[in-house]
Structures are given as C-alpha cells and as structure tokens.
Amino acid sequence: MQITAEQIxxxxxxxxxxxxxxxxxxxxxxxxxxxxxMAAFGYQVYTGIGVWGINSxxxxxxxxxxxxxxxGISHAGTLISAILRLTNATxxxxxTRCAEAITVFSLLIGGLIPLCHIGRPWxxxxxxxxxxxxxxxxxxxxxxxxxxFAIATYLIGSTTFLYLPAIPDFAAVRDAAKGxxxxxxxxxxxxxxxxxxxxxxxxIAMHIMAIAIVPVAVSVHTIVSWDFxxxxxxxxxxTIFGPYFVVGAIFSGVAALILxxxxxxxxxxxxxxLKPLHFNNLGxxxxxxxxxxxxxxxAEFLTTWYGNTPSEMAVxxxxxxxxxxxxxxxxxxxxxxxxxxxxxxxxxxTVTGTAIASCTIVIGMWIERFLIIVPALDHKFLPYSWGxxxxxxxxxxxxxxxxxxxxxxxxxxxxxxxxISVWEMKVGLxxxxxxxxxxxxxxxxxxxxxxxxxxxTDVEE
Amino acid sequence: MxxxxxxYSDPEKVQLAVDTLxxxxxxxxxxxxxxxxxxxxxxxxxxFAESHLTxxxxxxxxxxxxxxxxxxxxLTTLTQKAYPIATxxxxxxxxxxxxIIIYELTMLGAILMTFIVLLRGARLPNFKGVITDPEVWAxxxxxxxxDPPQDAQSVLEKCLLQAGATQVKQSSGAxxxxxxxxT
Numbered sequence: 001m002q003i004t005a006e007q008i009x010x011x012x013x014x015x016x017x018x019x020x021x022x023x024x025x026x027x028x029x030x031x032x033x034x035x036x037x038m039a040a041f042g043y044q045v046y047t048g049i050g051v052w053g054i055n056s057x058x059x060x061x062x063x064x065x066x067x068x069x070x071x072g073i074s075h076a077g078t079l080i081s082a083i084l085r086l087t088n089a090t091x092x093x094x095x096t097r098c099a100e101a102i103t104v105f106s107l108l109i110g111g112l113i114p115l116c117h118i119g120r121p122w123x124x125x126x127x128x129x130x131x132x133x134x135x136x137x138x139x140x141x142x143x144x145x146x147x148x149f150a151i152a153t154y155l156i157g158s159t160t161f162l163y164l165p166a167i168p169d170f171a172a173v174r175d176a177a178k179g180x181x182x183x184x185x186x187x188x189x190x191x192x193x194x195x196x197x198x199x200x201x202x203x204i205a206m207h208i209m210a211i212a213i214v215p216v217a218v219s220v221h222t223i224v225s226w227d228f229x230x231x232x233x234x235x236x237x238x239t240i241f242g243p244y245f246v247v248g249a250i251f252s253g254v255a256a257l258i259l260x261x262x263x264x265x266x267x268x269x270x271x272x273x274l275k276p277l278h279f280n281n282l283g284x285x286x287x288x289x290x291x292x293x294x295x296x297x298x299a300e301f302l303t304t305w306y307g308n309t310p311s312e313m314a315v316x317x318x319x320x321x322x323x324x325x326x327x328x329x330x331x332x333x334x335x336x337x338x339x340x341x342x343x344x345x346x347x348x349x350t351v352t353g354t355a356i357a358s359c360t361i362v363i364g365m366w367i368e369r370f371l372i373i374v375p376a377l378d379h380k381f382l383p384y385s386w387g388x389x390x391x392x393x394x395x396x397x398x399x400x401x402x403x404x405x406x407x408x409x410x411x412x413x414x415x416x417x418x419x420i421s422v423w424e425m426k427v428g429l430x431x432x433x434x435x436x437x438x439x440x441x442x443x444x445x446x447x448x449x450x451x452x453x454x455x456x457t458d459v460e461e
Numbered sequence: 462m463x464x465x466x467x468x469y470s471d472p473e474k475v476q477l478a479v480d481t482l483x484x485x486x487x488x489x490x491x492x493x494x495x496x497x498x499x500x501x502x503x504x505x506x507x508x509f510a511e512s513h514l515t516x517x518x519x520x521x522x523x524x525x526x527x528x529x530x531x532x533x534x535x536l537t538t539l540t541q542k543a544y545p546i547a548t549x550x551x552x553x554x555x556x557x558x559x560x561i562i563i564y565e566l567t568m569l570g571a572i573l574m575t576f577i578v579l580l581r582g583a584r585l586p587n588f589k590g591v592i593t594d595p596e597v598w599a600x601x602x603x604x605x606x607x608d609p610p611q612d613a614q615s616v617l618e619k620c621l622l623q624a625g626a627t628q629v630k631q632s633s634g635a636x637x638x639x640x641x642x643x644t
Contacts, residue, residue, distance in 0.1 A: 005502075007596075168501070182599065190585040190587070191586050193499050200503075201501060208575045212522070216572075423501060
C-alpha cells in the first residue's frame with residue numbers, strides 16, 4: 001500500500017499526542033535508575049570521593065570509562081547523519097533524527113561525568129577560561145582543556161544539527177496542537193511557514209552544518225584519546241590511539257543507534273518507516289566497523305608484543321592472561337566473535353539479528369573502555385607502585401544511572417519531537433528529483449507553464 | 462492581513478499558478494512579493510522552489526570560521542601572554558596545543574554563523590502573521606496572494622482554480638488561524 005503524506009503526518013506525530021502504558025513503565029524504570037544515581041551522587045558529595053574504589057595508582061576508573069564510553073556513543077549520530085546527508089543517501093531519512101538525538105544526549109551525559117569526578121562539581125566553572133582573581137588560568141596545554149572546547153563545540157554543533165531540521169516538524173505539531181502545547185511549539189518552530197525561501201535556506205544550512213560537523217566529530221574523539229596518549233603510561237603513549245578511539249566510537253555509536261531504532265520501531269509502532277532495509281544497511285556498516293576495530297586492536301597489541309618493552313608487556317599480559325583476561329576475552333567475543341558471523345550473513349542481518357549484535361557490541365565496547373584505562377594504570381613502569389582496583393557500589397550505581405538517564409532523555413524526547421523527520425519522509429514520496437517533466441536532461445531546471453490567453457474575466461462578482 | 466489562496470496537490474500546477482499570478486501582477490495591480498507559496502516539504506527542480514538559490518550562506522560560514530579562528534587566537538595566545546604564568550622556560554603560547562583550541566573555535570564560529578544566517582535568510586523568528594493551512598501538512602501546497610486588491614479577488618480566485626487548485630480559500634486574522642471560507 002502506498003503511504004500518503006497525511007498518513008506520515010498521522011503516524012509520526014501520534015507518539016507526541018498519545019501516551020501508552022508501556023511508555024510510562026519505561027519512564028518509571030529509567031527514572032528510578034536516575035534517582036538511584038542522584039542518591040549515590042549525593043552520598044558521594046556529602047562523604048567525599050573516597051567512596052569510590054579509586055586509589056593510588058588507579059585514579060581513573062569507572063567514571064572515565066563512562067566518560068569515554070558515552071562520548072564514543074555520541075559519535076554515531078551526528079557523524080552518520082552528516083555523512084548520509086552529504087552523500088544524499090535516500091535511505092537515511094528515517095534514521096537521521098534517531099541518530100542525532102543519541103549524539104546530543106550521550107554528549108550531555110559524557111559531559112556531566114568529569115563534573116562528578118572533580119569531587120566539587122560546584123567549582124566546575126573553573127574550567128571556563130576567564131581572567132579571575134584567584135590567579136588560576138586554564139592550562140591550554142592540558143588535553144582536559146582541549147576536551148572542554150571539543151565537547152562544547154560538538155555539543156553546540158550537534159544540538160543545532162538536531163534542531164534545524166526539526167523546525168518544520170515543530171511547525172507541523174504547532175498546527176496540530178491546541179492550548180499550551182500550541183504555544184510551546186509556536187516558540188520552538190520560530191514561526192516557520194514553509195515558504196520556498198525558508199526551505200532553500202534550511203537545506204543550505206543543513207549542508208554547511210554537515211560539512212562542518214564531520215571534522216568536529218572526528219576531532220572530539222581524537223582529543224579524548226589524547227587525554228591518554230599524551231601521558232607517558234605504558235600502552236597509552238601511542239600514535240594509534242587517535243584513529244583507534246575514533247573507530248571504536250563509531251563502532252559503539254552505530255550499535256547504540258541500531259538498538260535505539262529497534263526499540264523505537266517496536267514500541268512506537270514505526271514498522272512502516274524503520275524497515276529491515278535500514279537495519280540491513282546499518283548492519284553492513286557495523287560489520288565494517290567490527291572488522292576495523294579488530295584491526296586496530298591487533299595492530300596495537302602486535303606492536304606492543306613485538307617491541308617487548310617490559311613495562312608494556314606487563315600490561316599486555318594483564319589483559320591477555322592474568323587478572324583482566326576474562327574481561328579481555330569477553331570483549332573480543334562481544335565485539336568480534338558474536339557480531340561478525342551475525343552481520344556477515346544476509347539471512348541473519350535482520351532487525352533482531354542486528355539488534356542482538358548491537359547489544360553485545362555495546363557491552364563489549366564498555367568493557368573495552370575499561371580495559372584501556374584500568375590495567376594500564378595499575379601496572380605502570382615501577383612494579384612497586386602496582387596496585388589493584390575494584391569498583392564500589394556507589395560507582396556501580398552511578399554507572400547504571402547513566403544508562404537510565406540516557407533512556408529517560410531519549411524517551412522524553414520522543415514525547416516532544418517526531419522521532420522520524422516528517423518533512424523528510426514526505427520528500428521521499430516525491431518522484432525522484434522532485435519533478436514531473438521527464439523530457440529535460442537531469443539537472444536541467446524545469447520551467448513552469450503559463451496559462452495561455454487573457455486573464456479570466458467571466459467572473460461573477 | 463488577508464490572504465486569498467488555492468491548495469494544490471501537484472507541484473507542476475503550483476508552478477502554473479505562480480506563473481499565472483506573476484503574469485497578472487501589472488493587470489491586477491499587485492506586487493509579485495504579495496504572492497505566497499507554503500508547502501510541507503521542499504520541492505526541488507521547480508522555478509518556484511529555486512528562485513531563492515544563493516551561495517551567500519557558504520561565504521558567511523567561512524567568515525564565521527575566520528571570526529572563530531581569531532577568537533581562538535586571542536583567547537589562547539594573547540591572554541596567555543598577558544597573564545603572568547610561570548612556565549619554567551616552556552613556550553608560553555605553544556602553537557601545537559593552541560592550534561587545537563583555535564581549530565575547535567573555528568568550527569564553532571562557522572556553525573554559529575550558519576545558524577544565524579539561516580535565521581536571517583529564512584526570516585525567523587517570525588511570530589506575526591504565520592500563514593498556514595492544515596491541508597499543507599497533508600501534502601497540499603498553498604499558493605496565494607496576501608492582501609489582494611479588493612476588485613481583483615474574483616479574477617484571482619478564477620486564476621487559482623484554472624491553474625488546478627483543488628480548493629480556494631480566503632482567510633484573515635491572527636497568525637496560524639485560518640478561519641477560511643472555502644470555494
């Protein structure tokens with residue numbers, strides 16, 4: 001059955017106007033996780049950061065793992081959306097907004113974690129460069145300061161990239177809503193009408209944003225990798241870290257996107273829009289990223305093993321054979337052994353298949369972030385300083401609450417914004433190229449027809 | 462503000478209506494700027510949709526990038542030099558690390574300028590006189606004349622219908638409200 005513009009409008013705006021019981025249950029679960037996290041954070045602020053399991057020599061653990069993980073997840077959205085927009089891939093239409101929302105929310109969560117880690121979050125504004133009387137000036141040589149600028153730029157860029165194409169959809173909701181909701185959407189839509197001038201400007205702006213956001217996305221995770229690579233710690237001080245982190249970020253981000261799409265498809269009944277084709281295409285991308293990720297891991301470990309430096313080999317064996325081996329091999333199974341066969345076989349590259357593979361990858365990539373950080377820190381150059389790390393309950397709860405917070409933000413978003421761009425879906429209904437006159441060469445402008453003869457005068461007053 | 466408009470389901474008929482209205486401006490004594498087109502999605506490849514093509518936003522984005530780069534330079538290099546920091550002989554404003562901040566602020570400048578230029582170019586925000594019709598979101602395209610000359614209304618209505626309008630409506634009043642009379 002051919003879908004119509006009216007049907008698209010109705011289907012995609014439905015979740016905003018109607019709330020189901022499953023939605024409320026999901027919101028309740030996510031909220032309880034967030035509340036637990038807030039309680040744990042309150043306890044941490046009251047008692048001090050000693051309630052975490054970190055201690056000499058492991059000063060970075062769960063919190064930075066979560067930071068790197070969520071910043072990594074943010075990579076799928078805007079980056080994929082921008083690349084698909086630039087290449088004018090028509091299958092992108094139902095995917096882009098789901099992806100862009102993931103970026104914004106995971107960046108928000110990622111950005112909150114350093115604030116938790118500094119122990120006194122109310123002093124977080126010290127990171128902002130301004131000439132203060134305290135004699136403290138941000139150190140522009142510090143990768144943590146680069147993080148601040150990179151993440152802030154990416155967050156502002158991604159939010160703009162999410163907001164711009166949503167303006168016409170806000171206008172659609174405005175015209176379908178009543179009362180307070182209408183007033184809110186009138187403000188959000190900025191008085192959008194949909195004149196040709198506005199469409200032109202919007203499309204040009206999206207094009208420029210897509211060009212600008214790709215290098216920003218790549219720079220963000222490269223800079224996050226430099227938090228580690230700029231230090232002289234075994235297994236961290238390596239040139240491969242930049243590309244390795246970017247590959248890992250896109251890998252985990254695509255997996256998170258597929259998971260989110262599968263859940264949206266099921267719970268918002270978007271089967272007509274998020275089709276197996278989209279999962280198949282993203283599944284192929286995920287397969288490529290899985291192979292690339294394995295290549296990066298192999299290149300990194302091979303170089304370490306071949307160099308045979310004692311300090312690096314200590315970390316190497318910690319990962320491969322000793323304390324962290326169970327986690328290491330779980331990571332390899334989750335990121336490579338399970339997903340590759342699923343994603344390589346067309347028969348298995350279904351909605352369920354890609355969702356299962358994505359689920360294992362998200363778990364595997366969290367473990368990967370942990371294994372980058374902790375084994376290297378607890379086996380530094382001098383054996384007498386070696387130590388161990390075990391997360392505490394507070395850290396476990398905080399970690400779980402980041403997932404709850406992400407779910408809550410995403411669910412709330414579905415109540416305010418159509419999760420699939422309505423106007424872009426309508427563009428998909430138009431004949432390819434948007435025109436009717438087929439006798440003209442591709443790319444040639446179509447000219448309108450003019451009514452022949454004099455203007456109608458036989459009008460009854 | 463009054464508007465007389467027709468609703469079209471076919472962009473080719475929209476082009477026909479727009480061209481007809483443009484041809485009638487001198488005879489019916491209204492300004493081509495009074496012609497309005499509103500749609501729920503962009504229509505590529507038609508004159509009516511591409512009459513506002515411009516490369517200006519790209520140039521503005523480059524300018525935004527340049528402003529961002531300069532801001533980055535001032536923030537990193539000049540402020541570090543102005544601030545009494547003891548670096549123990551290290552360069553006070555190292556180009557490699559400052560370059561990262563300058564790069565990020567360059568991109569931020571381009572992004573923000575693009576956003577500002579979009580708002581200005583699309584004449585947003587505009588909370589006064591939003592012209593719309595619920596049918597637009599169901600796939601119809603609105604073509605009309607804002608504040609049409611009183612004595613030309615019936616001719617305009619006929620023009621819109623002859624061009625293939627499925628409905629001709631007249632509306633007046635508050636933004637977003639189309640208490641319209643249909644034909």
